[in-house]
Amino acid sequence: MLEVVGITQIFGGVTALEDVSFSIRKGDITGVIGPNGAGKTTLFNIITGIYTQTSGKVLFEEKDVSGLPPERLARLSMVRTFQNIELFGGMTVHENVMVGMHTKSSSSLFSCALKMPWSIFEERRIREASMKWLEFTGITELADVTAANLPFGKGRLLEIARALAVEPRIILMDEPAAGLNSQETLALGQLIKRIRDLGITVLLVEHDMELVMDICDRIVVLNLGRKLAEGTPREIQDNPDVISAYLGDDD
Amino acid sequence: MSLSLLSRGEMQFDQLLQYTLSGLSTGAIYALIGIGFSIIYNATGIINFAQGEFVMLGGLFTLTCLDLLKLPIWAAVPCAVVASTVAGLLFERLAIRPLKAPTPINLVIITIGGSILIRGLAMLAWGKDTHSIPSFSGDDPIAIGGATILPQHLWILAITVIIIIINKYYFYYTISGKAMRACAYNRRAAGLVGIDVRRMVLFSFLISSAMGAMAGIIVAPLTMTAYDVGVMLGLKGFCAAIIGGMSSGMATVVGGLLLGILESLGAGLISSGYKDAIAFIILLLILFIRPQGLFGKADSERV
């Protein structure tokens, strides 16, 4: 479904990623883990079109999507969330999710401004369909709250709801549990499983090992810009290289 | 252009020399103003739209010192610089520092508002007339090749060189200059190692308003001065800074000189009416094609 082939990223002489390759199966929850500075976020930014890699390719559903900007990727049904949640702070929760349906609607600037019948019809469809995602993430009662006033945990849910409104086939989450308390993290794990049950492939970068080991079907471990290991949670837990990378090597 | 040059021969060469020489002195003025822009930008991330007003204040304060206080020119100039610098510091304290939400758009609006306010107050104080200031040392033209320049032109070039040297010394050999450079590289990190960033912001306004005022003073004998001369001079200074990639060093000086010469040549050879347009066309071209400045390395940070 998603394949990363030989990605190398050099920032002004510093090699952040070196020849990283792996592939993700459709319908899996895949976790990318690694100590700080392993290059996880860089990799994420490359896959989602925020950075352009020095060399290597990203294939999405057998199509080369390297270097495509994020708005093109959204139209190809790839969407992401951010570590420090990026909301549209001046808009309501409901409006935030409605923006998520941008690619699933098409009224032009003029037909919107002139209130053409089809754009009124479309507006109603957007309004109703976006409610569905608020329900899915359990924030329906916050629909009319201004997004900037949300507590962090709810903001995270809103960001996920907005991403789901794009109707993606793959969703990439950058440290979704960062800043959440243990209860919220548990609920998040359940939510991510429910997202997978909708048939959406999930790729996440995460520090919370418990969450990763609990929900991931497969795990990729990065260390110092290279792929260290890849496998099921059990395989990763038993991998001596991974253990030494995390605990520090004595020899 | 080159064809007509060939056909008209030597006289045209003298003319070209003349345009270049007068372009150099206006260019020096643009360079000074441009460095002022860059210093504030590097220390604070603000493009100070009010920069030109300090140029205007320099000229008009000199006028007051000369006419009203009857000071000799060597005393009037430093007094005017001090007065304009105080205005610059007040501007930072009263308009920039209290800003609660310093987003770029708010900063653009507030510095524009401040510049209009300063211009309006200057209009109240000095009226709408254009004033002239005597040259520093007479008006006898000096012949250079087939061209002539005025003593004031030499003053402009000499003072600009001196200011640039002082500037260089300050930034590279004094503690506070080095701290300013640290702020320019990374404001947060500078704050973490104990540099008082707010003080540096104030310093940057101090230096750039003093430099702007000096530019306004030395150019006033040539171009006259009035409450509204700051707008155009400020914008041209900004063009110089953009050509120089917002550097507070030689790149902006070269940018200013280049702009001055191109403008003067354009006005002489093409049309004097479009003289001001030349600077803005250069500005747009640089912003569109090489936003890092003519000499900078590729670095898209500031766009």
Place this chain on the structure above:
Amino acid sequence: MKRELIKFICFSLFVMLMPSFFKGGYLMNVLVFVGINTMLAIALNLLLGYAGQISLGHAGFFGLGAYLSGIMTVTYGWNPWQAMPVAAIAVGCLAYLIGFPILKLKGHYLAMATLGIGIIIYIVFNETYDLTGGPSGLSGIPNLELGGIVFDTDVKNYYLIWTFTLAVVLFSINLANSRVGRALRAVHDSEVAARVVGVNARLLKVQVFALSAVLSSLAGSLYAHTMTFISPASFGFNFSVELLTMVVIGGLGSVYGSFLGAALLTLLPEFLRSANDYDIIIYGGLLVIMVMFMPGGLVRGIPDLFKKVFKTKGGADHA
């Protein structure tokens, strides 16, 4: 949505009943300008308030509309009704083309670049004597005419201009509460997040820039045909700043705020006739004060102020 409609109907009634209070006095002429300035302020607000992109060159687009309309009707004898849309389309195309490189720039750089465009346009008005008449201006521009009515008095012009202005108000309100308007506000709040959910931020910004220029051009054409005389002085940098002031004072991202800002800044100099030269100080002072103390503009600042006064009063009652 219902509430928006009611607001709009009330506003329209207010506007349409206005002339009966003044019986065609001198103020009618000023109110015509309030209409034109409202249209311009809304145009700039779409760009600045909704999309978050500044422009200091809108007086240039306003001027282009006026001059294109003027030249087509005076020099080439076109009908004003033909000249107006042609001018608007031409200005829109120009803005669309420069929009791509210019909207790559952000913040201060965008401000400087748009300012440069405005000044270049202004210089062209002054220098192309054969077309524009240079600094002395272009006169003899025909009034608009519709079904035998010539719009040549202040009262007639009032209704003409305000019909257009109300149309622009409705147009902008609809736009703001639609898929496109939401995408614009999203780009303003977080461009990267908007792009991630599929909003083509760059194209959208360029489209709004062009739309804003088209509306400004339309206002320019109407200005030319009601004034019948135009000169470059009306389209300089100072007017761009005045427009910016209207938008900021009224409130970023509020259509009715733009009306408030435009009305205040157009009426104020009339009431301060004696202080004619000092309006520049007032603009500057207003800009500084608003950004510092009422960054949300009048539309948000006044209700807040009321609330505050009301609250402190309530508190005093308790004590």
